[in-house]
Amino acid sequence: MGPHRVRPTKVGDGAVIVIASSASFNLFERPNGARGIRNHLAVVSTVVCSNVVATKIAQSLQAEVIAHDAGCLQLGQDRRRTVDLLVGIASSPNVGAALLVGLGCEQQPPETIVSAVRQKRLNHLTIQGSGGTSSAVDSGVEEARSLTASMTNTQMVPGTWSDLTVAFRVSDDLPETNSKISQAFGALVDFLAGLNATIIIAETWPFIAEPQFVADMFDDPQQRERWLSIADERATQLEDLGAAYALSHTSPPKHNTDGSTSGPLQRLGTRGLRGVLEYGEIPTGPGVWLMDSPREDLFVGAGLITAGTHVLIHGSTRPSLYSPPVLPVLKVAGSAKTYSAMPDVYDVDASVDLDMDAISQRILLSLEEVVAGAKTSSERWAGQELAIPRIGATL
């Protein structure tokens, strides 16, 4: 058993939320010292043309499939981003082995990506090299089987929260989300950061309209400037799309008269922010990081997995099915209606008639179970959705 830890954390309105952790868990140890909470085989399609073959291979072994709509005819930043994300996903601590599947004539054939993947059991094939769909599926299934066999002796070691990167995100700003979910997430951020976990808050949009509130939370003036420049860039992009669009897609944080905060800001906790991350950037140590993230859930997973995230805690009141490969998502519902409409998608109902201590504790207990190996609803549903956000137009 790990040590029993109790931490009171102050939330925005001055109240204190008390939660305790007595979790002990074992983690999968990777050759480079990284530790994962899952031991997945990832079948990575390196170009849209190999999505079907990669999916068929993965399905036959119940492996995770990474399929997306990019990988060729890309330029500059778009091309770099695609390669970085494919390398990052194959390098995830939750991935024990990866099979890269390409077509053969694309911009970045799998053999050019393999060398960048960190410390993995790896193999790769192309459809053209194998002689078409059916032979590529056959040889892919064979390769995947031997990769799976090679993973079975992966060593497990006792882990602590300091081994883990935990991401938080909410996907709407409905009142239910902004009351209980935001308070509970803020308390958990403080609690886990206190145990030296690495925390990534994968949200940009709620803070664009008034970036100063967030800027005040950075200790490092360089990080503060970096945040302000990202916020400025996003605000300009929004303006370019028109005022109506901008209004409907940002919800400015509210500052109470006593100096405490409500709404989205609560989710950042009270310990301050260590730094800001570009989409997909790997944090350099424990603490609370803010990642520049697209608005649509679909695009968040690739960046979070690439950043080394082990688990995502996701809050929403508008129903959300979001379920990426490789990254377990613990789903928290903001209303009983949402929870009961989709019991096979959500894990925790935050609208229950309990105090914030109990609600936060309930989410933490679920998180501990997930870290110890219990499947989330999202993992059981296995949506396996992944998308690579484009920087420029599709060419």
Next chain:
Amino acid sequence: MTTFNGFPRPDGRVGVRNHVAVIACEASVNAIVRKVAAETGAQPVTHDHDDYLAGPDAELVLRSLRGMANHPNAGAVVLVGLDDFTCSGIADGVNGKPFKVVSLANGGGARGAVDSAIEAVRDFTARLGGDVRVSTPVSELHVGLKCGGSDSMSGLSCNPALGAACDILVDYGGTAVLTETSGIYGAEFILAGRAVNPEVARRIYEIVDKVERDALALGMSLAQGNPSPGNIEGGLTTLAEKSLGTIKKCGSRPIQAVIAFGEEIRTKGVVIMDTPGLDVYSVAGPVSGGAQIEAFTTGRGSPLGAPLTPVQKIMGNPENYTRMSHNMDINAGTVITGERSLEQVGREIFNHWVAIANGALTKAERWGHTEYALPRSGTVL
């Protein structure tokens, strides 16, 4: 006049298949659509656009998804969304064919939505089983054109052979839809010279200028990302050389119109659709516009298919035909080996279109290739 036996639709178009389409009205429900398709054999339409109605791509996405719902190869449609509202924009545009909306808001959870959609597909499939094919002139055929994974032989064998087939189709009054604007870069002046009037010529230059500006916004010329390493290994030297081969696909008849991605194909003759060059998007454009058949030439070999529209694979490289024969429908490499003339292979391609229109399955259909994607006009915010 050559004819095929097809399925007439309420809007006057004629299908060559009688599929049930399952359409994700928003990307959030992609997994439901894929699961329904896997369990029923219905055609899945998934994409990366969520909450698009307020955004810059709203028009393209709505037009394309409505196009898939109204596709002549779909006899019935199941629309899936988080709630009824998200499906209403597509449902409102369905032209008189049977459809059903399955919404997560109806309860039962994600699995409940999958089960309701499966039930709807099975119900439609049973009803469509009684439909009878009707003799139809080939002038009703709209064929999309794409080349992917090209090599140095593509411009000599499969592309001009496809061009010969297009001339036959167009002379019968049918429609051939050239795509991939970034693939005609460098050869646009030839197409503009074939434009039926100055306005069409101006539009051809306009769409090529636009794609070059989009490339420059990423800090590079289009010619720096293309030809791809595979194209170069296959013997292509420059983008202009690749483009000169690309445009041979549409034969020699006048260019009648330039239309937008996913726009319904109404004009007869040769039409240019402004689509991206990456294969899945070049194919999704005419498919969304209602093309009943897609002709796809290749030198390296590509397995790509599409939902609803049969994709015919024409291989231009004789060695690669042998290697990739499981995925190829036509061996245009016989032009390279001297066994057959371009005209003969062109006739074979055209005859295969008629066979496909009568129900013959393409290799892409047999292997279950149903890739589909919708492009972005700029940064994903």
